[in-house]
Amino acid sequence: MIKKIPVERLRPGMFLHNLNSGWMSHPFLRNRFLVTEESMVEKIIGAGIHELYIDTSRGLDDADAPTEAEVNQQLMEEMQAAVSSEAPYRCTTVAEELPNARRLRARATRIIRSVMQDAKMGKAINLEEVNQLVGEIIESILRNDSALMLLLRVRAQNDYTLVHSVAVSAMMVTFCYALNCDRATLHQAGVGGLLHDIGKVRVPVEILNKPGRYTEYEYDVMKRHPKHGLEILQMLEGIPHEALDVALNHHERLDGSGYPHGQGRETISRMARMAAIADVYDAITSDRCYHTAMPPTAALKKMWEWSRHHFDPDLMRAFMTAIGIYPVGTLVKLESGRIAVVVEPHEHEVLKPKVRAFFSTHSNLHIPTQLIDLSRPFGAGGGDRIVGYEDPRKWNLDPTRYLSDAP
Structure with a gap:
């Protein structure tokens, strides 16, 4: 049985099932192993890990610890209680905005x-072109924030850094829009998101694209990219201060476990806290050479769990409200036993989007597609509800095939 314990209750003889941290942010070669001595416990605590999962079938038990299933149920209930029922206003549908996006x-x-x-070659970045692009991103987000975000989830591994930069920019704009920020702040956030990883141009490509775990030296090299980004952007006349802040501090964490300076909650700005959330969300929902993408809802659940230590819980609530617990393109299971894809967020109720059902778990067969508005009662185009999210790989399904205008 898999159980969750605080790191203070870890002891030799327990089998670690999951260190509950980013794959690159702990000092062990594996996520799963038997703890054989006290020094291993001290090393885990020293890595800034607060909570973890043990496998009681392969090591010692903790009778008072909740099971993984109980933890997941509690997290989903907390998330649903945390999000606002009022989603950002959208003046067009996803289908209408998709061609522009x-x-x-x-x-x-x-x-x-x-x-x-240009940055890699030491040339001046065309800030005017960047500003124009961010303006276009803002306009698309203001029309419908889901369309561009849906397209940015479709990417090749070799385009990760490029599309990641655009995705974080769009998420930062969406984030600020949900927080009712003014247009100037939306623009500053968009520029910051677009250029947040510019310092990676100074990281050797063999480290940047390494498929396995970093050595201590390689990780130290990678952790320099925020400072490199600050140095590059400081050379630009007219660059917003917020963009400098985001480039330098998007890997800082509230518990002081981040880098490059190990700042704590008292010194990290709100913009940098927002960037940390957007950056991690896009990273863990993307396929990488060392990481398989998590479904959006699973990623949000994991980040909500981490927000007790790493992220600002209030900003996580705003972020989940902005993008939805079940974003467009998410595969969900309905109470009726059907599998559906989310095709349109509801304008007022983030937990009741429009979905298109296309598969039955009862017959294990495809069924005629049906558009369902989960905010409506049975007989009026609704009458069902989401009971959970699904991983498309489990069913060998491609949910984008069932969008009205697939990317």
Whole structure:
């Protein structure tokens, strides 16, 4: 049985099932192993890990610890209670905005590739072009924030850094919009998100794209990229202070376990706290050479769990409200036993989106597609509810095939 314990209750003889931290942020070669001596416990505590999961079938038990299933149920209940029922206003549908978003995604990827190349060659970044692009991202988000975000989840591994930069920019704009920030703040956040990883151009490509665990030296090299980013951006006349802040501090954590300076909650700005959330969310929902993408809802659940120590809980609530616990493109299971894909968020109730059902878990067969508005009662196009999210790989299904206008 898998159980969750605070690190203070870890002792030799327990079998670690999951260190409950980012794969790159702990000093062990594996996530799962038997704790054989007290020095291993001290090393785990020293890595800044607060809570972890043990496998009681392979090691000692903790009778008072909750099971993984109990923890997951509690987390989902907390998330649903935490999000606001009022989603950001959208003046167009996802289907209407998708053509504009598709063109913008292609243009944004070209521009950030050029920006990265100029920075790598020591040339001046075209800030005017960056500002224009961020303006276009803002306009798309204000029309419908889900369309561009859906397209940015579709990417190749070799384009990760480029699309990641655009995705974080779009998420930062969406985040600020949900917080009712003014247009100037939306723009500053968008620029900060677009350029937050610019310092990676100074990281050797063999480290940047390494498929396995970093050595201590390689991790130290990677952790320099926020300072490199600050140095590059400081050379630009007219760069917003917020962009400098985001580039330097997007890997800082509230418990002081982040880098490059190990700041705590008293000194990390709100913009940098927002960037930390957007950066991690996009990273863990993306396929990498060393990491398989998590479904969006699973990623939010894990980040909500981490927010007790790493992220600002109030900002996590705002972020989940902004993008939805079940974002467009998410595969969900309905109470009826059908599998559906989320096709449109509800304008007022984030937990009751429109979905398109296309598969039955009872017959294990595809069924005629049906558009369901979960905010409506039975007989009026609704009458069902989400009971959980699903991993498309489990069912060997591609949910984007069932969107009205698939990317």
